Amino acid sequence: MREQTGPPGRAAALDEVARALQVSAVESDVFVDVFARAHHLGRSDLNAIMWIAASAEQGRPLTAGELAARLGLGASATTSLIDRLEGAGHVERIRDPRDRRRLTLSMNDTALAMAREFFQPLGRRMAEALADLPTEDLLVAAEVIRRMTGAIVASREAARADRPEPR
Amino acid sequence: MREQTGPPGRAAALDEVARALQVSAVESDVFVDVFARAHHLGRSDLNAIMWIAASAEQGRPLTAGELAARLGLGASATTSLIDRLEGAGHVERIRDPRDRRRLTLSMNDTALAMAREFFQPLGRRMAEALADLPTEDLLVAAEVIRRMTGAIVASREAARADRPEPR
DNA sequence: GTCGAATGGTTCGACGATCGAAATGCTATA
DNA sequence: TATAGCATTTCGATCGTCGAACCATTCGAC
Numbered sequence: 316m317r318e319q320t321g322p323p324g325r326a327a328a329l330d331e332v333a334r335a336l337q338v339s340a341v342e343s344d345v346f347v348d349v350f351a352r353a354h355h356l357g358r359s360d361l362n363a364i365m366w367i368a369a370s371a372e373q374g375r376p377l378t379a380g381e382l383a384a385r386l387g388l389g390a391s392a393t394t395s396l397i398d399r400l401e402g403a404g405h406v407e408r409i410r411d412p413r414d415r416r417r418l419t420l421s422m423n424d425t426a427l428a429m430a431r432e433f434f435q436p437l438g439r440r441m442a443e444a445l446a447d448l449p450t451e452d453l454l455v456a457a458e459v460i461r462r463m464t465g466a467i468v469a470s471r472e473a474a475r476a477d478r479p480e481p482r
Numbered sequence: 483m484r485e486q487t488g489p490p491g492r493a494a495a496l497d498e499v500a501r502a503l504q505v506s507a508v509e510s511d512v513f514v515d516v517f518a519r520a521h522h523l524g525r526s527d528l529n530a531i532m533w534i535a536a537s538a539e540q541g542r543p544l545t546a547g548e549l550a551a552r553l554g555l556g557a558s559a560t561t562s563l564i565d566r567l568e569g570a571g572h573v574e575r576i577r578d579p580r581d582r583r584r585l586t587l588s589m590n591d592t593a594l595a596m597a598r599e600f601f602q603p604l605g606r607r608m609a610e611a612l613a614d615l616p617t618e619d620l621l622v623a624a625e626v627i628r629r630m631t632g633a634i635v636a637s638r639e640a641a642r643a644d645r646p647e648p649r
Numbered sequence: 650g651t652c653g654a655a656t657g658g659t660t661c662g663a664c665g666a667t668c669g670a671a672a673t674g675c676t677a678t679a
Numbered sequence: 680t681a682t683a684g685c686a687t688t689t690c691g692a693t694c695g696t697c698g699a700a701c702c703a704t705t706c707g708a709c
Binding site: 378379380390391393394395397414416417418 | 685686687688689690
C-alpha cells in the first residue's frame with residue numbers, strides 16, 4: 316500500500332477508523348439480535364421499529380414502500396413484517412387519505428416504549444464513555460461516521476447494480 | 483447527566499454522534515445482506531467467510547465451534563452453514579488430528595477473493611469520502627467509535643443478564 | 650485398562666422469514 | 680371513460696435456523 320498524497324500515517328489512520336467502524340457494526344449486529352430475541356421479534360422487525368420511530372419523531376410518518384427500501388426488503392416481505400408488528404400491537408396501518416393506495420405507519424405506545432428501552436440505557440452508557448472528550452471531538456466523529464456511512468450506501472447500490480433487482 | 487448546565491450543545495452533539503453510529507450500523511447490516519445475496523449466499527455465510535478469512539490471515543484456523551460462537555448460531559445451524567460453504571467450494575473440512583472430534587476450516591482461493599472483493603471497493607470509497615479531512619480527525623473519530631462500541635458491548639451484556647442465555 | 654460423563658459435530662423434523670409472480674385497489678393521464 | 684401505472688397484498692415455494700436426539704471421540708475416576 317503506497318502513500319499517495321498524504322501526510323505519513325494517513326493510511327494507518329484510515330485503516331484504524333474503518334476497522335473501528337466495522338467492529339462497531341459487528342457488535343451492533345449481535346446486540347440487535349440479542350435484544351430482538353429478548354422481545355420475541357426478528358431482527359428486521361426491530362430495525363423497522365427504529366426506522367418508524369425515527370420518522371415519527373420527525374413528524375413525517377413512513378410509508379410501507381419507504382420502509383421496504385430502507386430495510387432492503389422486497390414488497391411482500393415488508394407486508395408480512397407489518398402484519399407481524401401490527402399483530403403484536405406495535406404499529407397501526409393508516410391509509411393515506413391523499414393517496415389511498417399508500418400506507419403510513421403509526422407507532423403505538425408499546426413500541427415507542429420499546430424503542431426508548433432500547434436507546435435509553437445505551438445512550439446513557441455512551442454518554443459516560445465519552446464524558447471526558449471535548450464536544451468538538453464528538454462532532455468531528457459524527458461527520459466522519461456520516462461520510463463512511465455514505466460510502467457504505469454507495470457500495471451497496473453499486474453492488475445492487477451488478478445484479479439488477481427489484482425496486 | 484451533570485452536563486445539563488455544561489457547555490451548550492453537548493447533549494445535541496452526543497445525540498448526533500450516537501445517531502450517526504446507529505444509522506451506520508443499520509446501513510452496514512443492509513449492505514452485508516445485499517452483497518451476500520448478489521453472491522448467492524446468506525448473510526451468515528458471508529459473515530462466516532469473513533471470520534474464517536480473518537483467522538486464516540492470522541495463521542490460526544477456526545474450528546466449527548468457534549465459528550458458531552462468533553456468529554451467535556447454534557451447532558446445527560453451523561453444520562448446515564459449513565455444508566453450504568463446502569458445497570459451493572469455498573471452504574474445506576479438515577479433521578484436527580490432535581482431537582479427531584474437532585473440525586478446522588480451511589479457505590479456498592475463491593472465498594479469499596470474495597472477501598477481498600468485499601472490502602476493497604468499500605475501503606476505496608471510504609478513503610475518497612474522507613479525503614479532505616485531516617488525519618487527526620480520523621484518529622479522533624476512531625477513538626470515539628471505539629468508546630461507543632464499548633458501551634454497546636456493555637449494554638448487550640447487561641441485557642443478556644436479564645435473560646440468561648442458553649448456550 | 651474400563652466405564653461413565655463430557656465434548657464436538659451431525660441428522661432430522663418443524664417453523665418462520667423472505668422471495669417472485671400474480672392479483673387487487675387506487676390514481677393519473679389521455 | 681379507458682387505460683396505463685403505482686402501492687400494497689396474496690399465494691406458493693424455498694432457504695436458514697432452531698431444538699432434540701444421536702454418533703464419535705476424549706477425558707477422568709476408579
